[in-house]
Structure formats: C-alpha cells, structure tokens
Amino acid sequence: MDLKSDILLEALPKHIAIIMDGNGRWAKQKGMLRAFGHENGTKSVRQVVEASAELGVENLTLYAFSTENWKRPKLEVKTLMKLLISSLKKEIKTLQDNNIKLSAIGSLNLLPSKVYKELSEVMEATKDNARMTLTLALSYGSREELLNTVKEISNKVKNNIISPEAIDESIINKHLYTQNLPDVDLLIRTSGEQRISNFLLWQIAYAELYFTHTLWPDFTKQDLYKAIIEYQKRERRFGKTSEQLS
Ligand code: IPE
Ligand code: IPE
Ligand code: MG
Numbered sequence: 001m002d003l004k005s006d007i008l009l010e011a012l013p014k015h016i017a018i019i020m021d022g023n024g025r026w027a028k029q030k031g032m033l034r035a036f037g038h039e040n041g042t043k044s045v046r047q048v049v050e051a052s053a054e055l056g057v058e059n060l061t062l063y064a065f066s067t068e069n070w071k072r073p074k075l076e077v078k079t080l081m082k083l084l085i086s087s088l089k090k091e092i093k094t095l096q097d098n099n100i101k102l103s104a105i106g107s108l109n110l111l112p113s114k115v116y117k118e119l120s121e122v123m124e125a126t127k128d129n130a131r132m133t134l135t136l137a138l139s140y141g142s143r144e145e146l147l148n149t150v151k152e153i154s155n156k157v158k159n160n161i162i163s164p165e166a167i168d169e170s171i172i173n174k175h176l177y178t179q180n181l182p183d184v185d186l187l188i189r190t191s192g193e194q195r196i197s198n199f200l201l202w203q204i205a206y207a208e209l210y211f212t213h214t215l216w217p218d219f220t221k222q223d224l225y226k227a228i229i230e231y232q233k234r235e236r237r238f239g240k241t242s243e244q245l246s
Contacts, residue, residue, distance in 0.1 A: 003225035013185035015059040022191025022215030035079045040217035051221035053098045053132045067141030088118045099131035105177035106140030142201040149175040186231045
C-alpha cells in the first residue's frame with residue numbers, strides 16, 4: 001500500500017533530520033562485514049532524498065558521520081570516507097535532476113582532502129538549486145558546534161562588534177553551522193536506539209521525535225511517509241494548552 005496519499009501536503013515538516021543508524025547490525029544479520037551495511041545504506045539515502053524532494057520538504061539533514069565516529073577502527077573510517085566520495089560522484093546527477101542544493105555541517109576541515117574536494121565541488125555545482133536543501137552532517141558534533149559558536153560570539157564581543165546584552169537566540173542561530181536552516185520539526189532515528197548521540201542539540205529543542213526499529217539499509221520511501229504521517233497526528237503545543245491552539 002502506498003502511504004503517500006495519506007500525507008497532508010499543506011502540513012509538511014519544514015525540516016526533517018535523520019540519524020541514519022543500524023548499518024552494522026544489518027550487515028551482521030546477513031553474515032556480512034559492516035562495510036556491506038554502509039554500502040546498502042546509501043540506497044536508503046537516495047530513497048529519502050528523492051521522497052522528501054517529491055513531497056516538497058524544504059530541508060533534509062542527514063547525520064552521516066559524527067565527531068565520535070572518528071574513534072571507530074581505522075579501516076571502517078576509511079571505508080566510510082571512500083563511500084562518501086563515490087556517493088558524491090554518483091549522486092550529483094540525482095541532485096541536479098531534482099533541483100536539490102547540497103550543503104554540509106561539521107568540522108569539515110578534519111575530513112580527508114579528497115572528501116573535502118568532492119564535497120566542495122558538489123556544493124558549488126548545486127548552490128543555485130532551490131527545491132530542497134540537503135545537508136550532510138559530516139564530522140559533526142553538536143557540542144563542538146556550540147563550542148565554536150561560543151568562541152565566535154566571544155571574539156565579536158571582545159572586538160566590540162556585539163554587546164553582551166545583545167546576545168539573543170537569533171544571534172546564536174546565526175553562528176551555528178545550521179545558520180540558514182529553520183529549527184528541526186521532525187527528528188527520525190532508525191535501528192531502535194533512543195538517543196540523540198550529539199546531533200543538533202540546540203536545533204531540536206521542539207522537534208517531534210520518531211524512533212523506529214527498522215535498520216537504516218531497510219528504510220524506504222514508505223518508512224519516511226509513515227514517519228511524516230505520525231508527525232502530522234501529533235499536537236505541537238509549544239508550551240500552550242490544547243484549547244489555546246484551537
Ligand atoms: C550508522 O550505522 C552509520 C554510521 C554511524 C556511520 P552504524 O555503523 O552505527 O551501525 P550499527 O549501529 O553498528 O548497527
Ligand atoms: C550516530 O550513530 C551517528 C550517525 C548516525 C552518523 P552511532 O551509531 O555512531 O551512535 P551511538 O554511538 O551508537 O550513539
Ligand atoms: Mg550505530
């Protein structure tokens with residue numbers, strides 16, 4: 001059954017963020033190496049990117065590699081970086097065909113130069129695309145992002161560019177890596193884990209959280225539709241009472 005028709009297009013989340021988890025367990029279940037799970041995970045990436053763009057979701061942010069993931073075995077890190085390069089090369093066409101702009105957040109300076117180069121090229125090539133912004137969180141950690149924000153703002157205070165009294169939420173927003181993105185409306189995590197793992201701590205303050213046991217390589221367009229339908233059933237009160245909303 002196609003769940004797409006159950007989605008209210010006038011009430012789509014403006015920003016969906018996904019913690020793509022479970023590649024390793026998926027591979028293990030099949031008696032394969034973890035790398036096999038990561039390879040198959042890229043198919044799910046294409047599915048959610050296409051499905052989001054087709055629906056009209058304006059912002060999709062995918063957690064692809066965390067600051068903590070650098071602690072994984074060297075070979076796995078290497079495999080992931082290689083996969084990133086080949087996916088960027090392969091998917092540029094999907095991005096162009098679907099009018100999608102690629103963006104990235106994280107300590108991008110820590111990425112191997114080949115990854116950084118490929119990423120920069122795809123970002124440059126797609127910078128005028130306007131249907132959807134796809135943001136990859138790479139070497140991303142929310143605490144690192146917040147530390148960086150504090151440092152940048154402190155420097156501006158020191159140099160009399162901003163007065164301490166003027167610091168408000170919008171100034172913090174402007175100094176985060178996600179500066180051009182709206183707050184997250186819907187946060188999805190696959191694989192059954194129910195934690196945030198240092199992802200977008202500031203930006204998910206009022207996000208609706210959706211956890212599914214589906215492992216990332218099994219996640220399809222229909223699974224995304226299911227999450228959006230569930231999101232649309234929730235009442236987002238933002239501190240108010242239900243009566244105030246109606
Ligand atoms: C998510 O899958 C991909 C990355 C974190 C890069 P995992 O590799 O974390 O898979 P599990 O959690 O071990 O199953
Ligand atoms: C979170 O997944 C990071 C990404 C999906 C890129 P992990 O698998 O690394 O998270 P933890 O360590 O189990 O919390
Ligand atoms: Mg994991």
